[in-house]
Amino acid sequence: MMQKLSPFVHLYEPISSVKGQHTDLEAPKLILVASWMDAQDLHISKYITKYQSIYPTSKILLVKFVLRESIFASSTRKVVDPALVYLRSLINSGVLSLSPPRPEILVHIFSNGGSATTRTLYQLFRDQTGCAFPLHVAVYDSCPGLYxxxxxxxxxxxxxxxxxxxxxxxxxxxxxxxxxxxxxxxxxxxxxxDFLSANQRVHNDMNLVKQTNRSYVYGKADIMVDWRHVERHADQAAAKGLAVRREVFERSPHVSHMRTDGDRYWKIVNETWKKGTTRQ
Missing domain, CATH: 1.10.287 (Helix Hairpins)
Known part of the structure; x- marks a missing residue:
């Protein structure tokens, strides 16, 4: 059961975490899920449930992108603010580190809506703290696209x-x-x-986005986000020295790659997290 922090921000805290019991040191301390535009709860819950299964000790913070509430930058900031308040509370209490030696956060971004949500979160975090968003691992599902x-x-x-x-x-x-x-x-x-160009720019701004590595999961059958735009973004990230993994699903449509091949999908997610947290 997720706690409602706002109409668009929900939180799951595992019982072990709440009671201060032992937690899995190899799991993310926080999983941030930025859902696609106007995603239905039924569809989002499939990802949340799977995360609860594979990382049972992790907190999960869900931020929804609802078009009518996020059409302007100012309204997007209001939507994201409760998530930012919660994130900063974890840092202030010592649950998360502002500058961890290894990632403590897994960010899972869906489509251009999720890209806009996290872009705003990255920018607001810098504005409020003077620091980049804490070092993390990221999975980009069907994004970011261009106009x-x-x-x-x-x-x-x-x-x-x-x-x-x-x-x-x-x-x-x-x-x-x-x-x-x-x-x-x-x-x-x-x-x-335009907000799509802003997504692409900010997610490759290494002064705002501190990541050890990221994976792009995208499809050539996607009619909403051109796969070539995703690959262009991946190329730019790699050119800046970021460890990039590309996973192309030939036949699955937009944000449907998990449904097409769930085993492969979650293998990518798990391996992406392990790569970012394994000492080289």
């Missing part, structure tokens, strides 16, 4: 499943996506950086 007409169109159209509603919605969605392109391309001097 393209087809991918953004697909994101909006996913909410319309029936043929007739898709037919009616299509011209309106086309107009919205075209407006985005005009606002963030020809009028970029006025609009500033």
């Amino acid at each position: 393209s007409f087809s991918s953004v169109y697909s994101v909006f159209m996913v909410n319309f499943s029936a043929f007739l509603t898709r037919l009616i919605a299509a011209p309106f969605i086309t107009a919205i996506v075209a407006w985005f392109w005009i606002w963030y391309r020809p009028f970029k001097m006025l609009s500033g950086e």
Whole structure:
């Protein structure tokens, strides 16, 4: 059962952790899950339940990305703030270290929504503490992407499943996506950086993001995030000296790689964590 810290932030604390009993030194002290845009609780719970199974002593902090609440940067900060308050309380109490010799946190990021959530968390942490987010290991599932007409169109159209509603919605969605392109391309001097470009930039800013290693899990059948955008981001991270692992799922759609091959998926997660916490 997860404790509700806010409408968009939930916390799971294992009984052993609450009572101060022995914890597994090889497990993450905290698992931060940043879910994809408007993810349903039923789908998120499959990841939470699995984490509870493989890392039973780990705290799990879930931060949801809900489009209507996160459409502006200021509202995203309000959504993320309860998670930041909790994280800082763990550091202040000594449960987590601000500068650990090895990672104590596993960050699991889903899609562009989760990328925006964690990007905001990284930026706010630096603003409030003057320090980078503590050293951690990260898994990027189906992200981060960049703007393209087809991918953004697909994101909006996913909410319309029936043929007739898709037919009616299509011209309106086309107009919205075209407006985005005009606002963030020809009028970029006025609009500033779009949030997808900001995601890509911040997640490869080594002054903000301190990671030992990261894994990208992505698919060539994904119509919402272009796999080539993910690989471009991975290349940039590797060029900056970060240990990068690429795992391509040929046939699974957006954030469906676990459902396609769960054994392979969780093997990647577990090996990613072990690589970051094993002394070389």
